[in-house]
Amino acid sequence: MTAPRAAQKPHVHLMHSHQRPDPYHWLRDDERADPDVLAHLQAENDHSAAVLKANADLEAQLYGEMRARIAPEDQSLPWWDHVWQLRERTLDGQEYALVEGRRSEEAPWQLLLDGNQLAGDANYFALGDMALSPDGRWLAYSTDHNGDRSYSVHLVDLASGQPRAEAFPQISGELVWGADSNSLYYLTLDDSLLPYRLNRQVLGQEPEVLYEEADNSFWLGLGESRDRQYLMLSAAATLTSEVLMLPLDGSDPVPRPFWPRREGIEYQLDRLHDRFVVLSNEQAPNFKLLTGSGADAMTERQGHDPEVLLEDFDLLDGALALTERYQGQARIRILWDQHDALLPWEGAVHDVWLGHSDDTGELVVGFQSPVQPPSLYRIEADLSKTLLKTKPVPNCDLSQYRCQRIEVAARDGAQVPVTLMWRQDSFRQGQNPLLIDGYGAYGISLDPGFSQARFSLLDRGFVLAVAHIRGGQEKGRAWYEAGRRQHKWHSFHDFIDVTKALVAKGWGAADQLFCEGRSAGGLLMGAVLNEAPGLYKGALVGVPFVDVVTTMLDDGLPLTTGEYDEWGNPNNASDYFLMLSYSPYDNVRAQAYPHIYVRSGLHDTQVAYWEPAKWVARLRDLKTDQHLLLLETELEVGHGGLSGRYRQYQETARDFAFVIALAEGRLG
Missing domain, CATH: 2.130.10.120 (Prolyl oligopeptidase, N-terminal domain)
Structure with missing residues (x-):
């Protein structure tokens, strides 16, 4: 089946006396209306659809499984907003929630907004x-x-x-x-x-x-x-x-x-009853907590700890709740005027967060793990927890699944946390297909959250791993600093080293390795595939930031000027050549690549559609293998892909079908 080939048109970028040929520059159309561009994207979509037609039954089966794990009807906890009590409610077969309200707890609920009507088609x-x-x-x-x-x-x-x-x-x-x-x-x-x-x-x-x-x-x-x-x-x-x-x-x-x-000082602020609370990183890379009556009257309440990152807080009458991160794990501390205490939780791998705290002033916290669905608890004065709600997950025996956190050594000795998930009765040391996810940017931590869709992979023998590489903030601010700007290569090396270590430890078969990343995680995928293309059998790459230098030289794009401190400013020669060293589009070379499935959105304002389109075009031109290379551009959506509580899983089912079919030898 012949894949579409984008025409090459001469275009050269010149910066710092360095020329960068860009024959696919013409694929950029800010108006998203050029007929030649749209025709090429449609040809790519048609090619992907034709190749993946063989997966149609598997896709439908996966989508059916994911849909069956969604409770037909559900509703949120009610909350107070001024004089209204509100709740969200979902109905069987409907994509979006209803918002209902009432002015007293004795009054009947009335419909305020219907997301399904607002969404239309x-x-x-x-x-x-x-x-x-x-x-x-x-x-x-x-x-x-x-x-x-x-x-x-x-x-x-x-x-x-x-x-x-x-x-x-x-x-x-x-x-x-x-x-x-x-x-x-x-x-x-x-x-x-x-x-x-x-x-x-x-x-x-x-x-x-x-x-x-x-x-x-x-x-x-x-x-x-x-x-x-x-x-x-x-x-x-x-x-x-x-x-x-x-x-x-x-x-x-x-x-x-x-x-x-x-410059270099970050803080967040809130106020309750004439008391201000601030999280600040001034002389405190992992942040410190201050309280007081005004900007000139703040005193330190929780000092800086090089081992504990302070992330968020909520104000309560007589106390405050603080989210911390210690050894890669989120935790919640309650602080009173004279003392404090950590909320205890069971399980070595979990995520906790401060829940919606409404006008009643109650403290609600959330808890989840890869094998436990999100639950909300009210925290009582004695720190006991009252369960308010657990997300229902029908048609799923959660007792079948396991998760674990380990650390593996990167090439420079850094200990990289990895979260692992598997089905207990299908694990065979060194024999399972292994899918590894990563991100590693902006100080965003990939917390061990719950996803019911993953069980469709675990049920088919996959082991899933999340590599908490440098550039995230799982191990504090220093972990983030070690993966940005001049240290960006750490992120890519960490991911490759984690992959090799997991194989060595028997978590996956060496010939059944798959990788996955979206957005800045797509940059990770592009760089990793250029550096270690033979390591993986297949890759899922979503809305990837792959034309790094060109994008960061264009200050008219939404995220460019605000991200010089993340990636560097290529108007400076040293930053330019560093970014050029890993920019996936600029480093595609004549070598064999694994099977690659790329997704993008035409209306994406965070990573413009032309970045993945150009990257795929250059890969097609230079790669030396016959492996699948698919590009699917959603023509009506942006960075987040399809929406809707059912519809969102159409993309997930297609992605999972791709790697399952490759693992089982039914595709490619």
Whole structure:
């Protein structure tokens, strides 16, 4: 079956006296309307569909299994938002949740929003934010219908149930009401779709700009203080942040910084009952916790610990809850004025987080593991836990599955954590197919969460591994620093070394190794496949950031200027040549590659569709093998792929069918 070949058109990038030929540069179309480009993407889609037709029955079986593990009906815990109690409810066969509300616990629930009606026939739909006015009259919400992270604002009069016609610009998603219930705050987007302006819109009037971010390496975020007295405007770059405060009663129209930004200093802030709480990394790489009555009256409550990363907190009456990370594991500490205590949990591999804390002030925490579905607990005053809800997982015997955390040595001696999952009755040392997932960027930790879809692989004898490589933050801030900018090669070497170590320890068969990564994890895949192509039988690569140098030289793209501290600034020669050394597109060479299945989204604003399209085109031109190379571009969605509680598993089923068929010799 002949794969499509993209035409080569002469184009050369020149930087630092270095020429980079880019014959597939023409595949970039910012308007996403060029007929030649769309025809090529469609040809790739048609080729993928033709090849994967052989997997149709397996795909359908996998999708059926995943769908059967979704409870037909479910509902969230109720929560209070001003004068409304809210809940989300899902119904059998419906993709999206209903949002229901009532003004007292004795009143019947009434439908406020139906996500299915809002989504219509779109392949992608997201409800960005939902904000109730303090008086309970107005419901404002934001929606995205193609995954480009540009949201439309809608307004409903809950007294009549009718929408209000109000002109809003496209926004970043977040919404905050003023105390008067007549003014709405939101963030608008610049030409690269980054949030850069804070607007206040009094209903019936034109919006007023209250703040504009002048530094294009920063992006804005919006929220409320815990006591709902202040709008909290965050301005953040990779390594620097600032929080500006604005009274929601309208007494001061100017957002003012709690602490002015200083390069390299990050902090997050909240307030309750005239008490401020701050997490700051000033002279504390793993962060420290401070409390006090104002910016000039803060004292240290939890000091810096080189072994413990402080990540998040929630304010309570008389106490606060703090999320920490120690030896790769998240944990929760409760702090009172004079003492503190850790919440105990069973199991060596798990994830815990601070749950939705509503206007009641109760502390709710979440718990999950790879073999235990998410559960929510209310934490009582004596630290006992009351189970509130466990996510139902029908048609699945969870007792059949096991998980374990190990560490393996990288080539420089660093101990890399690895989370492993398998089915107990199908493990055969050194014989199982092994799928390894990784990310390793932005300080994002791949926590050991629950995914019911994985059991379809485990049931077929796969062992699954998550490599917690450098560039993530599983082992603290130093672990992140060791995998960014000039240390980026550590991420790639860690992944390769983990793969080899797992084979040596018998966790998988040497000829049945598969790898997986999305977004920055797609960059990981591209670099690893260039460096160690013979190690893997197949690769799943989603929305991959693979044209690193070209993208980071274009400051008109959404994430470029804000990520110089993550990857480097290629306008500087040293950064340019370092990034060039690992950029997957620039390092494709004439060698044999494994089977590769690549996914992208036409409306992706985080990793533009042309990056994977160009990468696949160059791979086709240079690779020396006859292995499968498939590119599938979803033409109506963005970075996150298909949405919907059922539909999202169509992509997962297709991905899993690809590696299962390869492992069983039915494909390729």
